[in-house]
Amino acid sequence: MPKAQETVLEIDLSALKHNFEYLKSKLQKDTKFLAVVKAFAYGNDADTIALYLQDLGVDYFAVAYTGEGVALRNAGITKPILVLHPLPTSFHTIIERCLEPSIYNWKVLNAFLEVATAKNQKQYPIHLKFNTGLNRLGFDLEDIQTIHSKLQWSETIHIKSIFSHLAASEDLSEKAFTEQQIQSFKNITETFEKVFDYKPLLHLSNTSGILNYSDAHLDMVRSGIGLYGFGNSEKENKNFKPIATLKSVISQIHHIEKGETVGYNRAFKSEEAITTATIPIGHADGIGRQYGQGKGYVIIKSQKAPIVGNVCMDMIMVNITGIVCEEGDEVIIFDTSHTAEHLANTANTISYELVTAISQRVKRIIIK
Structure with missing residues (x-):
């Protein structure tokens, strides 16, 4: 599957078919x-x-x-x-x-x-x-x-x-x-x-x-x-396949010195030297402010990168200290492994709220 070059929501129709057929298998024929x-x-x-x-x-x-x-x-x-x-x-x-x-x-x-x-x-x-x-x-x-x-x-x-x-x-x-x-x-x-x-x-x-x-x-x-793709329980989630993958890219990398702040209202103050990445997705795209301040995270190179400071309207900043990556690399907000439910749990909410909030300005890509 091609790497994301912008923020996109990939929708897998084969996963949708799997979920439909699994649910149908629970029903009587008529x-x-x-x-x-x-x-x-x-x-x-x-x-x-x-x-x-x-x-x-x-x-x-x-x-x-x-x-x-x-x-x-x-x-x-x-x-x-x-x-x-x-x-x-x-x-x-x-x-x-x-x-x-x-x-x-x-x-x-x-x-x-x-x-x-x-x-x-x-x-x-x-x-x-x-x-x-x-x-x-x-x-x-x-x-x-x-x-x-x-x-x-x-x-x-x-x-x-x-x-x-x-x-x-x-x-x-x-x-x-x-x-x-x-x-x-x-x-x-x-x-x-x-x-x-x-x-x-x-x-x-x-x-x-x-x-x-x-x-x-x-x-x-x-x-x-x-x-x-969600069965509302850990047991049933194993039988479903989330149909959506939300991806983005690293726009810019910053090296933050001890004592410097990141983002609006200087909500994050670094206690040590760290490296951050700026991602072009924010609360106007459905990633609410409740995911900020280290609660939510994204996946970069198979590693968790916590959100730093406040979520902006169009961007988030994440801590990539120790992650070997560069500008233009792909970022996973949620997918089949790190699901929307996992991310929603970090903000004490539910998958329903997160997935229905994804803005219509996010490009949809249909995978058939």
Whole structure:
């Protein structure tokens, strides 16, 4: 693989295929697979990844907001796209672009029904979100009868699925809570089928739900972080391949004398003579200030080089004392060995935050 000559994010589609096939191996043959490609496919390249997954046979896609769904349609995605957090201002666009909204409260339901009726829609697919303990979005069990009363004479919309979201499926110390959520969703689905007299698609499991709760796979599962190479545990991480490698180069090397300072606010004061390298990546690229002051590190010539002082908007400085390197040499911010999860841990955060923060100004290179 060629050495980086600038800051780039390499995206390995073979790793994506591996992760998809591993997750699929956990499912029953008829269980549908929804790929979550919100936030630029978790900071990668949503168009390329979604098109590749569509070719691999994904059944559904999910995005957070309507604009993300529109971008996928423009890229050539023809599979159904669930919009997880639509806002009423986007409902005309949702219908025009054949997107499927999550309906999670009365205001949203009433607003979408009004727009769909005005547009003379028949059986337009919607997805009802229920709250089972995450306490973020969703109707409650007690709302089902009123929803039925409101919709029973309407042919405008069709409830294609009902779903909920697990709050702590990756944390086995919270197993009792997760099982309580699963039971709550079961109660919701049983009540729904009794009141509405039909069975929509049921989905509850996220990546960790797929891995840890086979009884909660139901009709469809939703995976985001697993597709991109993280299993939310040391055990499962071994079964996944991170799809992204973030690389840069050494722009300049400095020899810092004892007592000299490095970077903004003179945040680092050297207690001895050291050598630093300046790298063209900063908090505008997704490497937040929390990685500064020696917490985060990069890899140069297979050795760790800690970040010195504050992270700048466009640059970081790292300590390369004892590392034999020169200007123009490649720098690894994260890859398959020194993963985004490892780097995120240094700042007491999670891989999700780090990878989704990678700026769109960072060049993407697709490895097929």
